Amino acid sequence: MIEPPDNALPGIDRSTATPLHRQVYERFRTAIEHGVLRPGDRVASARSLASELGVARGTVEAAYSQLAGEGYFCAQGQAGTVVSPSLPVQRPVRAGSRPVADAPALAGPAAPPPLQLGIPALDAFPRKLWARLMARRARAMGAADLFYGDPAGHAPLREAIAAYLRVSRGVACQPAQVFVTGGYRASLALVARTLLARDDRVWIEDPGYAPTRDVLHSAGHRVVPVPVDDEGLVVARGVRRSPKARMAVVTPSHQAPLGVSMSLARRLQLLDWASRAKAWVVEDDYDGEYRYAGAPLPALKSLDGHDRVLYAGSFSKVLYPGLALGYLVVPESLRERFENASRIASNGCPQITQATVADFIRDGHFSRHLKKMRLLYARRRALLVEALHKAFGDRVRIDLQAGGMHLIARFEGHRDSDVVLARRAQAAGLNCQPLSARGTTAVEGQGLLMGFTNVASPTQARQLATRLRAALG
Numbered sequence: 001m002i003e004p005p006d007n008a009l010p011g012i013d014r015s016t017a018t019p020l021h022r023q024v025y026e027r028f029r030t031a032i033e034h035g036v037l038r039p040g041d042r043v044a045s046a047r048s049l050a051s052e053l054g055v056a057r058g059t060v061e062a063a064y065s066q067l068a069g070e071g072y073f074c075a076q077g078q079a080g081t082v083v084s085p086s087l088p089v090q091r092p093v094r095a096g097s098r099p100v101a102d103a104p105a106l107a108g109p110a111a112p113p114p115l116q117l118g119i120p121a122l123d124a125f126p127r128k129l130w131a132r133l134m135a136r137r138a139r140a141m142g143a144a145d146l147f148y149g150d151p152a153g154h155a156p157l158r159e160a161i162a163a164y165l166r167v168s169r170g171v172a173c174q175p176a177q178v179f180v181t182g183g184y185r186a187s188l189a190l191v192a193r194t195l196l197a198r199d200d201r202v203w204i205e206d207p208g209y210a211p212t213r214d215v216l217h218s219a220g221h222r223v224v225p226v227p228v229d230d231e232g233l234v235v236a237r238g239v240r241r242s243p244k245a246r247m248a249v250v251t252p253s254h255q256a257p258l259g260v261s262m263s264l265a266r267r268l269q270l271l272d273w274a275s276r277a278k279a280w281v282v283e284d285d286y287d288g289e290y291r292y293a294g295a296p297l298p299a300l301k302s303l304d305g306h307d308r309v310l311y312a313g314s315f316s317k318v319l320y321p322g323l324a325l326g327y328l329v330v331p332e333s334l335r336e337r338f339e340n341a342s343r344i345a346s347n348g349c350p351q352i353t354q355a356t357v358a359d360f361i362r363d364g365h366f367s368r369h370l371k372k373m374r375l376l377y378a379r380r381r382a383l384l385v386e387a388l389h390k391a392f393g394d395r396v397r398i399d400l401q402a403g404g405m406h407l408i409a410r411f412e413g414h415r416d417s418d419v420v421l422a423r424r425a426q427a428a429g430l431n432c433q434p435l436s437a438r439g440t441t442a443v444e445g446q447g448l449l450m451g452f453t454n455v456a457s458p459t460q461a462r463q464l465a466t467r468l469r470a471a472l473g
């Protein structure tokens with residue numbers, strides 16, 4: 001049900017000579033002509049709009065009948081009144097202005113382009129099952145579900161996450177240590193505002209995940225890039241550059257973007273530094289579940305004898321990113337501080353979404369889904385690798401790590417930088433990303449990152465590889 005928005009239109013004004021029905025009429029007409037109301041949009045009933053505006057119902061009815069008479073409105077019996085579907089669609093315009101060419105129209109959601117990094121297989125998400133679980137939750141909603149939720153997260157979801165982490169990731173924690181957030185960035189922002197002071201130094205991986213740097217930087221902290229080699233973060237370099245850093249943020253299961261797993265020796269060095277420097281370590285375990293050779297590695301948090309590690313998980317890769325849900329596990333010694341910090345603002349996570357995810361985990365769908373996705377991604381990765389080898393022959397070298405959702409393709413002997421190659425691929429509609437843009441000291445820092453999770457068939461893989469070859473030249 002749509003009412004003419006106030007921002008672009010004159011309000012109801014009792015002090016002018018213009019009759020009220022004429023003012024209502026003008027509001028609608030302008031909204032339609034400015035493209036704010038569109039053909040087919042349903043309008044409020046005369047009775048409810050009259051009550052909303054504090055005018056007599058007859059006033060609104062007079063306006064509606066004039067709008068219908070001039071062809072702006074069209075009555076559809078039981079279905080109510082709509083803006084005439086036969087009117088031409090207008091471009092939206094800014095408040096008070098004439099239609100202009102540069103008025104920005106809001107874009108609807110767009111499907112991600114081929115080879116997009118970091119997203120799960122969107123065609124393989126069990127939508128029907130999800131819709132059923134969500135509908136069941138919606139039907140069962142009681143008064144408590146309509147009230148504000150716990151800012152630390154919906155209790156059944158915190159319990160389900162704690163149980164899952166204990167079994168699957170080797171992380172022993174109580175539900176009270178789990179804080180539900182709006183995703184990884186929200187978790188990191190919560191950590192930063194709870195544990196860090198302005199100008200505190202934080203080690204980040206180089207190359208690394210840009211949002212980590214951006215979140216910390218925008219919160220006023222100083223990021224210290226620390227190189228990554230084939231054993232993960234080079235802890236000794238971090239110690240040399242900034243021994244008194246307050247925190248380190250790492251992706252030990254599957255380094256983003258290089259894909260290496262942090263060796264046990266490095267894990268122990270990092271924990272040792274943290275405990276001596278009284279620093280915190282944030283473990284970003286964004287896709288630790290996806291490993292195609294051998295079992296998933298236990299989380300760094302499982303080795304955390306000194307309680308220095310905060311574990312950040314996300315449902316973006318294991319369910320879908322539009323869900324906007326993640327979680328943070330904090331050491332027991334920090335639980336109260338995080339409870340206080342989380343009370344300052346809502347975590348932004350709708351109760352019904354949290355409850356549905358809890359059902360999904362508890363009813364066993366989550367582990368079944370993960371198992372299926374592991375098999376599917378291994379297959380899809382093989383499809384893309386084979387197609388790239390066929391298209392490029394020995395001009396391409398592909399780094400395959402044990403896990404993850406993307407591969408790194410290196411185009412040997414190409415005279416152009418990976419930034420140029422990525423730009424060409426993107427111009428051809430393929431969302432390849434240059435490795436060198438992810439940091440400054442990358443080992444063998446040139447290559448194209450490509451997500452393989454949505455490469456659905458051998459034919460599609462072949463077409464993508466052919467398109468890429470034509471684009472790279």
Ligand SMILES: Cc1ncc(COP(=O)(O)O)c(C=O)c1O
Pocket residue numbers: 118182183184185186209251256284286313314315316321325326
């Ligand atoms: C390294 C890394 N960490 C975390 C995430 C998850 O972030 P979010 O929960 O904000 O979707 C991603 C997603 O792309 C990622 O690549």
